[in-house]
Amino acid sequence: MSIRDDFPILNRKVNGESLVYLDNAATTQKPQIVITAMNDYYQNSNANVHRAVHTLAGEATEGYEACRNELKNWFNAGRVIITSGTTESINLVAHAWARANLVAGDAVILTEMEHHSDIVPWQLLAQDIGIELRFVSLNEDLTLDLDAFEASLVGAKLVACVHTSNVLGIRNPIEKIIKMSHANGAKVLLDSAQAVPHEKIDFKDLDADFLACSAHKMCGPTGIGCLLVKEDSFNQMQPFMGGGDMIQTVTISGSTYQENEHKFEAGTPRIAEGVGWAAALKWLSKIDLHSEHLRLLEIARWTAQQIKDIPGMTVFGRHADGDSAVVSFIHDSVHPEDMARLLDARGIAIRTGHHCAQPLMQRLGVEGTMRVSFYLYNNQAEAELLIETMKGIVERFS
């Protein structure tokens, strides 16, 4: 059995052609085991969690909390707050930690390659409590300018930094960034949405203070993600969203809160999604992620080179070791949207636009790019079909 056989969606046709799905940085496809686990939960165990004593409630609670346990094992993390995804995780840090621990004038460091989800929450907080935002620029080769980063650290309280760029695939030197930040007394929040599908992260070993990620980038369901938090930072967080499940007692004069992660998980959680994510992690644990990453990076390097050889094309990113298997590019006469629709006519799914990273687009001097991103079920033959089809399109339409 190959990895591809586990993904039923890969059997479908798009516009009469076999689907070639190359939009994995947006979301990955789901293996049958995830679909079955979620179906099975709704068919056999659906109930609310953490409260009732009946059999179904017990099964639902076990299924949902199994996800947290799988995540703790997968990431070697002590505290795992389950959220709706990376965006909510970052917003949670802004509201539950930063609002309680930062004051006007404190600096938060961001970079020019952040996704909007790691920019806008900080802009909102800056408007609200007057923190200062500092954006670290990029070098000519689009890597982070570490000298500028070091200079920006003076007086900084938090560094909120993308682990791996969703546009360029460039993996930032996060180990160095964490050491430099801590040496300057700043905590570190990593946006690891694009990193977790490609590398096994040991959160304790990494020593970051916060790490945000989403299930759907790593073969899990949409609508669920998590925030990993170091114990001392966890203890500095104040409740953000109020409601059921996060309290110990509520009286009309006030409330007391849960002491564990539930304190930050008000309301009925995403139970089926938790069950699905646990199944995805079990499935992923059978795969050698590192060797798969090397295989996919080789495909991305080959693809980048082939695209560069097509007249009128410009490729962004360097595809160095550790970078994700993402290739962003533009053509000087075929509009990204036109290219994407023409490729779709041949069953090939790619992404176009600003990729929720407009400051990076401004840095690149473009309005948007085309982006192909490979994952576990992709292969060299698909990359070859992409190149052949794009060459035909460029010849015909440029």
Place this chain on the structure above:
Amino acid sequence: MTWPPALQEVIDEFSEIEDAMERLEVLMDFAEEVDELSEEEWSDENLVKGCQSRAHVVLEKRDNTIWMRAAADSKMVQGLMGILTIAVNGGTVEQVLELTPDFVLEMKVLNTLTPSRSNGFRTMFDMIQKTVKEMK
């Protein structure tokens, strides 16, 4: 819905094409149908906001009929503008407001009409109707 005869002709033309790429090629040919804008008219004022491509539309009312001119940096978006031009130009305010955007689904040139970042056509269509409504 009953479409204006000129638009129905375009729908019929598309319905005869089986190959998806050929359909898009024909869509791009419709880019020629627009009354193009001058360089100065590629302005923020005329910009269709929330479109992936840079798309600009200018609408005028003459003798109770609506006339649009448009341009985009994507050939397909300009092709959609060309089809809209056929649907809109010379129609009365009431006729333009009666139009619904789903003719592009019938033509199989788009796969969704939900307003979103990936669907500049819907944004453009809604903007045209809003502007025309104000011309009433």
